[in-house]
Amino acid sequence: MSVERIFIVGDKFAQFAENAHVMAVSKLEAILDGDLLHQHNLRFQLGQGVSEELVARLLEKAASLKKPWLTDFSKPLKAGRQHAHKHQQHNSMISMPRRLSHDSFEVDVLLDDRCAEMSDHMTGQHIQGMVLTEAARQTFLAVSEEFYLHNESHSSYFVINNMDVEYLRFVFPLPMTILYQVLDHKISERSRSQRFEVRMSVIQAQQICCVVKTKFSTYPDALIAEKEAGLAKQAILSELNPEIVHEKSA
Structure with missing residues (x-):
């Protein structure tokens, strides 16, 4: 049968x-x-x-x-707040990452249709591109937290330096994975930062449907908070006194 x-x-x-x-x-x-x-x-x-x-x-x-x-399935182990950086679990889009080799990892995409990116409406039968982009973003967060930052005594702040997305074919609400490959990784002892260049491939039915290449850095949270506070004040002053900013840059 x-x-x-x-x-x-x-x-x-x-x-x-x-x-x-x-x-x-x-x-x-x-x-x-x-x-x-x-x-x-x-x-x-x-x-x-x-x-x-x-x-x-x-x-x-x-x-x-x-x-x-x-039911030919079990309850999946989704990435939680520490790994996906989402307060509401329905906004987590991925499983916990699995290590395949020294510099390659894999996650399952596990969408909840209540997630923020799908909360308004759905058009057509395929999954929207921005949903895939967010799943990729959560993937680099989760892999970094689980395998590269787990021994850090401080919490880390992620800064995206560059992100390039290439959509190759429609993705439908069927099983899919993201293959995560670390292309370059540097550690700075002085600034206690780490720099990554990675490639993430969204795979469905053994076909690459979307490729996300990104460069990002991690810094101690306190360091970025201090720098961000100074830049925020500078931005306010720039809007209040644009002529002063113009004179300084001249």
């Missing part, structure tokens, strides 16, 4: 859920509540947009019906 696989997606991907082999999470919940699934060849897999709470509920419902084979 062949197995029929169906991807579960968040309700905001309603248009995509009209495709064969795809189902909105609310529809699956209703079906499980009514115990309407009796085929032993069905297997549900996670697409994108399903919250951690809904994943847990689906697993509990399938177990209570004594049909655990229906």
Whole structure:
């Protein structure tokens, strides 16, 4: 007997859920509540947009019906506040990073359709480019925190120096990963900073769909806070007295 696989997606991907082999999470919940699934060849897999709470509920419902084979997934381990730098867990878009080699890492993209970048509306069936950009940003934060800054006694401030994004093909609410490669890494003992140049590839169905190249630096939080405070005051004075700034620069 062949197995029929169906991807579960968040309700905001309603248009995509009209495709064969795809189902909105609310529809699956209703079906499980009514115990309407009796085929032993069905297997549900996670697409994108399903919250951690809904994943847990689906697993509990399938177990209570004594049909655990229906849910071909487990509760994912998402990056938390320390790694993704998000106060609300539904805004975290990635799993905890995994190390593949000395300078390459991997994360799963785990979108919750309540996240800030998707909170307004969705257009079409694909995932918007800015969502992928934010997932990549969270990836360099998480990899840095987990593997490069974990021994630091201070909290770190991240400064993006450059970011280049190339969108190669549409990405849909299906499983995807981000391959993270460190191209260059320098440490300054004097300023206690670290500089990185990295390449992040969004991969779906074994195809590279988006490439994000970025250069960023990390500094002790206190150092940047002091510098930022001085620049903020300077910016205010510049707006209040533009003629003085012009004279100084002349």
